[in-house]
Structures are given as structure tokens and as C-alpha cells.
Amino acid sequence: MMINGVDRIRATKSRTDLVFIMAVVLLASVFPVNLLPSAPHELRGTDGQFSGKQGEVLLVKVPVGGHPTEVVGRFLGRQIPFFQDTVATYMGLVGIDMQDAPGTHELAVEVKDPAGPRLLSYNVLVMKEKYPVQHLTLPKEMVDLNEENLVRVKSEQERVRLVLDAVSRNRLWNGVFIEPVRGEVTGAFGRVRIINGQPRGPHNGEDIDTPLGTEVVAMNDGIARLTVDHFFSGKGVFVDHGLGLYSMYFHLSEITVQDGEAIKRGQMIGKVGASGRTTGPHLHWGVRLNGARVNPFSLVKLPLDGTTTAAR
Numbered sequence: 001m002m003i004n005g006v007d008r009i010r011a012t013k014s015r016t017d018l019v020f021i022m023a024v025v026l027l028a029s030v031f032p033v034n035l036l037p038s039a040p041h042e043l044r045g046t047d048g049q050f051s052g053k054q055g056e057v058l059l060v061k062v063p064v065g066g067h068p069t070e071v072v073g074r075f076l077g078r079q080i081p082f083f084q085d086t087v088a089t090y091m092g093l094v095g096i097d098m099q100d101a102p103g104t105h106e107l108a109v110e111v112k113d114p115a116g117p118r119l120l121s122y123n124v125l126v127m128k129e130k131y132p133v134q135h136l137t138l139p140k141e142m143v144d145l146n147e148e149n150l151v152r153v154k155s156e157q158e159r160v161r162l163v164l165d166a167v168s169r170n171r172l173w174n175g176v177f178i179e180p181v182r183g184e185v186t187g188a189f190g191r192v193r194i195i196n197g198q199p200r201g202p203h204n205g206e207d208i209d210t211p212l213g214t215e216v217v218a219m220n221d222g223i224a225r226l227t228v229d230h231f232f233s234g235k236g237v238f239v240d241h242g243l244g245l246y247s248m249y250f251h252l253s254e255i256t257v258q259d260g261e262a263i264k265r266g267q268m269i270g271k272v273g274a275s276g277r278t279t280g281p282h283l284h285w286g287v288r289l290n291g292a293r294v295n296p297f298s299l300v301k302l303p304l305d306g307t308t309t310a311a312r
């Protein structure tokens with residue numbers, strides 16, 4: 001369904017471009033002047049260009065004049081709240097979902113101002129990431145869930161969806177993001193498993209191999225929005241960092257925070273375990289950013305030191 005939506009946007013866009021080119025050709029033949037310098041207002045993406053791979057997070061700074069009441073970005077149907085960075089700039093973390101279609105897409109940023117709204121338009125070039133594919137053959141009873149577990153998993157997924165869909169209006173995170181544990185990163189982000197010939201959903205986090213009982217810390221400030229003991233993810237913590245950014249820590253042996261508790265970057269939230277459906281102790285670390293499934297290490301790499309300590 002999402003792929004169809006993307007195709008539609010692309011088709012519309014190229015048609016618009018074609019109409020524009022034809023209009024220029026037509027006008028150029030009538031008026032022997034260079035029309036291009038005044039024409040680009042009609043083009044998309046004239047305010048700049050960004051690029052990144054599937055699963056990456058882009059740090060986008062936009063210039064804003066006046067005193068905007070709100071600055072909101074829209075990218076591939078997802079809404080991205082921007083926040084004030086300096087007097088004249090707003091900043092947003094734009095997540096490229098692990099399965100966003102490669103190609104150029106528009107990031108539209110609406111600056112709501114009492115003097116009238118303004119629209120900024122950027123091109124975002126999404127590049128393809130190569131994900132590992134794993135073929136597994138397992139006994140049928142290990143793969144198929146019984147009726148009881150199916151009902152359980154469905155209700156757990158629904159609960160998680162409701163939590164991740166809610167957007168806290170305040171930015172709770174501050175400054176750099178850190179790794180929750182030190183260990184061997186398995187590179188499992190985006191991995192597709194084909195079990196008994198049937199492709200499963202992509203692995204939407206990163207797995208870090210580390211011994212049982214290792215302390216797991218929060219990647220940034222936030223609120224422990226939900227603590228769970230779920231069928232697949234086992235004991236897990238969902239941290240709300242505000243503005244639609246959530247981090248998740250699964251398969252824990254122990255959870256040391258409570259629902260609704262305010263937490264700080266580097267604070268212990270639990271210990272590494274092997275709870276839920278897993279073959280051994282490791283941390284599954286995931287991030288959801290305004291609905292996009294992104295690689296958590298992409299946040300760690302952002303140059304945020306000292307850039308976001310002011311506004312809160």
C-alpha cells in the first residue's frame with residue numbers, strides 16, 4: 001500500500017515537471033528572454049537538498065524569519081515537528097524509514113506565522129541500503145503460533161502501536177544520543193528472514209551481543225512511557241523522548257524503571273537478558289521516529305553536541 005502511495009507521488013511529480021518544462025519551452029518561444037531565473041518558485045525542492053540511506057536520520061535546519069507559532073515538516077506522509085534551534089533557525093530530525101522507496105522525495109516544511117504561513121520545500125534523496133537476508137528452515141510448530149498466543153501477540157502489538165502513535169509536544173531529549181550498552185553489534189537492522197520459504201517482516205532494530213545482566217542505559221532523556229513483558233520482545237522498556245521519538249530496549253532480564261518515570265541519558269533502565277522469543281542474551285535496541293523505523297546508531301552519529309541544550 002505504501003509503495004503504491006509513493007509511486008503515485010512520483011507519477012504526479014514527474015507530470016508536474018513535464019508540464020513546467022513544456023510551459024517554459026512554450027513561453028521561451030514567445031518571449032525571447034531568459035525565463036529561468038524567475039521561474040524556480042514553481043519547482044519543488046528549491047530550498048535545498050538532503051540525502052541519506054534507508055534507515056538513517058537526517059538533521060535538518062531551516063531558516064525562519066519572524067516569530068512562528070509552529071514549524072511542521074511533512075515527508076512521505078509522516079508529520080515531523082520542528083523545534084527552535086537558534087533565534088533564526090528551527091531544527092527537525094527527519095527519519096528515513098527502512099523501507100522508504102529509493103529516489104527523490106519532497107520534504108515540505110510549513111512555517112506557521114501570525115503574519116501568514118510560509119512553505120519551504122526540500123529534496124531528499126533516499127539511497128538504498130543493502131540488508132542481509134537469512135533463510136531458515138524450522139519445524140512448523142516452532143513457527144506457527146497457537147490461537148491463544150496469536151490473540152496475545154495481536155493485543156500487544158495494538159498496545160505498542162497506540163503508544164508509538166502518540167506525539168509528546170515537548171522535546172524531552174537533549175544533546176547527543178548514546179549507545180545503551182557496549183557490545184558486539186550484529187548488523188541485524190533491516191535483516192529479512194525467510195522462514196520455510198515465507199518472508200517475514202524486516203528486523204526493525206539493532207541487536208547487540210553482550211553478557212546476561214549487563215546494565216542497559218537510556219540513550220537520552222525522556223519518560224519511560226511503557227514497560228512490558230511481551231510474547232516476542234520479552235521484558236521491554238519504551239522511552240518517549242518527545243516530538244514523536246521513541247527508543248525501545250527488549251529481551252531484558254530485569255526492568256528498573258516504572259511507567260511514567262522521568263529518566264536521564266545514561267540512567268540504567270534495566271539489565272540485558274534473554275526474555276521473550278530469542279536464542280540467547282542480547283539487547284534488541286530499536287528507534288521509532290515519527291512513524292519511521294530507523295537505525296538507532298544513526299542517532300548516535302548526529303552532530304548534536306552543544307546544539308540543543310538551550311530550548312526545552
Ligand SMILES: [Zn+2]
Nearest residue numbers: 205206207284
Ligand atoms: Zn532484535
